[in-house]
Amino acid sequence: MRAYQISKSGGEPALVDIAVPAPAAGEVLIRIAACGLNFADLLIAKGKYQDMPPFPATLGLELAGTVAALGEGVTGLAAGDRVAVYAGHGGLAEWGCFPAARCLPVPDAMTMTEAAGFQIAYGTSHLALDHAARLKPGETLLVTGAAGGVGLTAVELGRLMGARVIACARGAQKLEAARAAGAHEVIDSDHPDLRGALKAMGGAEVVYDTIGGPLFRPCLSACRPGGRYLLIGFAGGEVQQIPANHLLVKNISVIGLYWGGYLAFDPATLTGSLAQLMDWHAAGKLRPHVSHVMPLADVAEAMEILRARRSTGKIVITM
The missing domain is CATH 3.90.180.10 (Medium-chain alcohol dehydrogenases, catalytic domain)
Incomplete structure (x- = not known):
C-alpha cells in the first residue's frame, strides 16, 4: 500500500510503499477512502507540532473509510461499516489500523469526502x-x-x-x-x-x-x-x-x-459536541465546504496549497 510518510524530524515527506498492517487488540483495519488535510499536518512535517507521532510517521490527522477487519476484543463494529476517525496521524494512506474507540459512524447522508474533513474543523x-x-x-x-x-x-x-x-x-x-x-x-x-x-x-x-x-x-x-x-x-x-x-x-x-486535547482530559464533552454537530448535519443545518479534492498522488501539491492558504474550506485527499 502507499502512504505519505516522514522518516525523521526535519525530513521531507514522501509517498512510500509499505505493508498493509494488521489490527492489534482494540483496533480496526480501515480501507481509507479520504483524508482531510489540516494545518497541523504542515507542523508535523516540520517536526514542530505539540503532539508529534513516532517516526516513521504517516501524516493525516482525520480520515473516513470502511472497516475491513476487527482486532481482538472489538465489539459494536462490523466489516463494511462506514466510519470517520480522528487518529492524529495515519490518514494519508490506503489502509490503516486505528483504535475502535475513535471510530465515529458516518451517516448515509454524509459523503466520505465530507466525513473525512468534518471532525476537526x-x-x-x-x-x-x-x-x-x-x-x-x-x-x-x-x-x-x-x-x-x-x-x-x-x-x-x-x-x-x-x-x-x-x-x-x-x-x-x-x-x-x-x-x-x-x-x-x-x-x-x-x-x-x-x-x-x-x-x-x-x-x-x-x-x-x-x-x-x-x-x-x-x-x-x-x-x-x-x-x-x-x-x-x-x-x-x-x-x-x-x-x-x-x-x-x-x-x-x-x-x-x-x-484533540479534550480526548485526554474531557472526552465526554468532545463526544457530545460531535453528536450535536452530526444532528445539525442530518437536519440540513450544516453545509461542509470542500474546495479541493485531490488524489493521493498529488498530496505534495495539496500540502503546498494548504501552506500558501490558497484554499477555501477543506482540502481532502482521496485514495
Missing part, C-alpha cells in the same frame, strides 16, 4: 464557541482566517448559534466564501487600518483567531470589555506575545483551544 469551532467562549445569541463574533478549513466552520456555526458574525480574510474571493457561509459583515485582513475598521464595526464580544501574528493586536483592540479571545492557531507563522495589561483593563479572557 467543525469540532474545533463548536467546542470553542459553545463550550469555551459560551457564545450567546445577539453577541458579535469576529473570525480571522474566515475562509479557511476551520474559520469557515466558525462563521457557519456562529450564524447558526445566533451571533452577528464579522469575517476577516484576505481577498475578494475568500470574503465572498465567508459571506456565503453566513457572515453578516466582511473585512479584508490587509485593510490599511484594520484596528480602526474593526472598532468602527462595533468590535466583538468573542474573537476566534486562527491566524495570530500581525492580526492579534488589532483584533484584541476590537474585543469589547468582558470579551473572550479564542486562540485557535497561528497560521500567520508567529506566536504572539499577549499584553496582559490590556486583558486586565478590559476584563478580557484569552482561551486556548486544542480540540
Whole structure:
C-alpha cells in the first residue's frame, strides 16, 4: 500500500510503499477512502507540532473509510461499516489500523469526502464557541482566517448559534466564501487600518483567531470589555506575545483551544459536541465546504496549497 510518510524530524515527506498492517487488540483495519488535510499536518512535517507521532510517521490527522477487519476484543463494529476517525496521524494512506474507540459512524447522508474533513474543523469551532467562549445569541463574533478549513466552520456555526458574525480574510474571493457561509459583515485582513475598521464595526464580544501574528493586536483592540479571545492557531507563522495589561483593563479572557486535547482530559464533552454537530448535519443545518479534492498522488501539491492558504474550506485527499 502507499502512504505519505516522514522518516525523521526535519525530513521531507514522501509517498512510500509499505505493508498493509494488521489490527492489534482494540483496533480496526480501515480501507481509507479520504483524508482531510489540516494545518497541523504542515507542523508535523516540520517536526514542530505539540503532539508529534513516532517516526516513521504517516501524516493525516482525520480520515473516513470502511472497516475491513476487527482486532481482538472489538465489539459494536462490523466489516463494511462506514466510519470517520480522528487518529492524529495515519490518514494519508490506503489502509490503516486505528483504535475502535475513535471510530465515529458516518451517516448515509454524509459523503466520505465530507466525513473525512468534518471532525476537526467543525469540532474545533463548536467546542470553542459553545463550550469555551459560551457564545450567546445577539453577541458579535469576529473570525480571522474566515475562509479557511476551520474559520469557515466558525462563521457557519456562529450564524447558526445566533451571533452577528464579522469575517476577516484576505481577498475578494475568500470574503465572498465567508459571506456565503453566513457572515453578516466582511473585512479584508490587509485593510490599511484594520484596528480602526474593526472598532468602527462595533468590535466583538468573542474573537476566534486562527491566524495570530500581525492580526492579534488589532483584533484584541476590537474585543469589547468582558470579551473572550479564542486562540485557535497561528497560521500567520508567529506566536504572539499577549499584553496582559490590556486583558486586565478590559476584563478580557484569552482561551486556548486544542480540540484533540479534550480526548485526554474531557472526552465526554468532545463526544457530545460531535453528536450535536452530526444532528445539525442530518437536519440540513450544516453545509461542509470542500474546495479541493485531490488524489493521493498529488498530496505534495495539496500540502503546498494548504501552506500558501490558497484554499477555501477543506482540502481532502482521496485514495
